Amino acid sequence: MFRKFDGILGLGFKEIARGGVEPVWYNMVNQHLVGSPVFSFWFNRHASEGQGGEIVFGGIDPKHHKEEHKYVPVTKKGYWQFDMGDVLIGGKSTGLCTSRCAAIADSGTSLLVGPTAIITQINEKIGAPGIFSQECKEVASQYGQRILDLLLNEIDPTKICPSVGLCTHSGTQGVSNGSFGIRTVVDDETGRSNDAMCHVCEMAVMWAKNQLAQDQTQDLILKYINTLCGYIPSPMGESSVDCKRLASMPDVAFSIGGKKFALTPEQYILKIGEGDATKCISGFVAMDIPPPRGPIWILGDIFMGAYHTVFDYGKMKVGFAKAA
Numbered sequence: 094m095f096r097k098f099d100g101i102l103g104l105g106f107k108e109i110a111r112g113g114v115e116p117v118w119y120n121m122v123n124q125h126l127v128g129s130p131v132f133s134f135w136f137n138r139h140a141s142e143g144q145g146g147e148i149v150f151g152g153i154d155p156k157h158h159k160e161e162h163k164y165v166p167v168t169k170k171g172y173w174q175f176d177m178g179d180v181l182i183g184g185k186s187t188g189l190c191t192s193r194c195a196a197i198a199d200s201g202t203s204l205l206v207g208p209t210a211i212i213t214q215i216n217e218k219i220g221a222p223g224i225f226s227q228e229c230k231e232v233a234s235q236y237g238q239r240i241l242d243l244l245l246n247e248i249d250p251t252k253i254c255p256s257v258g259l260c261t262h263s264g265t266q267g268v269s270n271g272s273f274g275i276r277t278v279v280d281d282e283t284g285r286s287n288d289a290m291c292h293v294c295e296m297a298v299m300w301a302k303n304q305l306a307q308d309q310t311q312d313l314i315l316k317y318i319n320t321l322c323g324y325i326p327s328p329m330g331e332s333s334v335d336c337k338r339l340a341s342m343p344d345v346a347f348s349i350g351g352k353k354f355a356l357t358p359e360q361y362i363l364k365i366g367e368g369d370a371t372k373c374i375s376g377f378v379a380m381d382i383p384p385p386r387g388p389i390w391i392l393g394d395i396f397m398g399a400y401h402t403v404f405d406y407g408k409m410k411v412g413f414a415k416a417a
Contacts, residue, residue, distance in 0.1 A: 101201065104132065104404070106170040118150075122406065127151030130407035134200055135416060136398040158401035162412030165350040172197040173404055175411050177390060180211055181353065182218050183343030187211045188303030195389045196349070198402055198411050202393030204376045205361065209326065210296045212379040216324040219342045219358070221332035221375045228293045229322035232259070236294065237315045240301055253298050260291040326379040334362060336373040345377075347392070354413060360399045 103110065104118050122130050128151045135157035136146040147154065153162075165175040177196035180187045189211055216223050236257050243253045254260040297318050304314040326332060334342075342358035361376040382389040403412035 104200070105172050109171045118406070121150060131403060131405045133157070133401065133403045134397055135401050136394060138398050138416070153403055157417050158414040159417050160414045162401075162403055162414040163350045163352045163354075164403075164405070164408075164410045164412040167409045167411060168195065172199060173411050174389075175349070178348030178351070180207070180390075181346040181348070182215060184346075185307065186303060187214050188299050188306070189388065190348075190390075195386065196347075197389060197391050198397065198404070198413075199391050199393055200397060200402075202391045203395070204331075204378050204393050205356075205395050206378050206380050206391035206393065208388045208390075209379040209381055210299050212326045212377050213296070213321050213324050214300070215345060215377050216326055216332060216375070217321055219334055219362075219375060220338055221324065221326070221334050221377075223324040223326050223332070226293065226322050226325045228289045229297070229325060230319065232290060232293045232297050233315065233319045233322055237297065237301075237318055238311075240294070240298055241305075241311055241314060244298070244302055244305055250298050250302055254291055254294040257294070259294040326377075331378065332375040334373045334375055336362075336364070336371055339373070347390070347396070349413060354396075354400055356396065356399055361395055363395075 103116055105116070107113075107116055107119060110116055118132065121127050131152055133149045133153045134146065135148075135154065137144055147157070149157075168174055168176055174195055174197050177190060177194050179191050180189070180194075187210075189208055194208075213223065215221075236259065239257055240253055243256065244250065248256070300318050300321060301314055304317055309317070339358045339362060342362070344355045344357055345361060346353040346355040348354075363374040363376055365372045365374060376395040380391075381387065399416060400413040401416040403414075405412065
């Protein structure tokens with residue numbers, strides 16, 4: 094009654110099909126209804142032109158992209174999942190995905206969904222308000238210097254939080270494997286659970302490690318961690334930003350297959366309404382996927398709108414190119 098669509102056409106793999114049904118795309122291929130086992134997405138971001146986006150079953154429309162596609166192999170069937178590298182804010186590494194993160198290209202997700210530790214850094218740069226985290230402030234003030242000392246002594250980052258007494262395990266929930274949880278900012282009313290303090294500590298270790306790699310001074314690193322504590326995003330919540338600040342916001346780039354795919358503020362900030370009533374909403378939301386599946390980024394319509402996306406079922410790969 095309330096939606097402008099009648100249902101959802103799933104284009105993922107049959108491994109996640111509800112009830113074990115054969116997906117429509119599989120039937121198209123098996124019945125030889127498409128010339129090539131490929132489908133591609135183009136989102137028309139020029140609304141004034143009237144025509145919407147287009148999905149091409151069986152190939153690629155060259156009018157929909159401006160360059161050659163960069164392809165990466167599908168690493169896990171289910172969603173269209175692939176390996177992704179670093180995420181950069183204004184050209185600087187955010188630290189978490191330098192070795193590897195999993196990513197999903199998903200037209201059914203409107204926004205960009207990523208780990209809390211990175212979304213917090215993005216929020217700080219674009220001025221998106223977060224939830225005040227008393228646990229984070231407490232970790233920064235009481236344990237910040239100790240964390241820095243241990244990092245400078247080249248202690249394994251996954252063992253720092255257990256060594257300072259904030260985690261009762263050894264790296265099984267570390268930032269390095271992506272399980273820092275949503276519970277960090279929505280724990281019980283007292284906000285004092287050991288789990289919450291552990292998760293915040295793991296994020297602080299990652300932030301400090303990343304800043305040390307950029308040759309920041311210890312004082313600046315401690316101030317930076319304390320600042321980030323005020324930008325931890327509401328889990329799966331949207332954040333408003335000042336529309337007047339768009340020109341000063343940084344690009345955010347994703348490294349895929351060794352190539353950087355940048356999004357400008359105009360691409361990752363959603364404008365809702367017109368004139369004086371215009372509101373600007375950040376296109377980034379936080380969600381932490383636990384291992385072994387996580388950490389995972391979901392590159393939704395904001396990313397796919399900027400980059401024409403090809404799903405190659407025949408060769409089990411995903412490709413991206415600048416959209417026309």
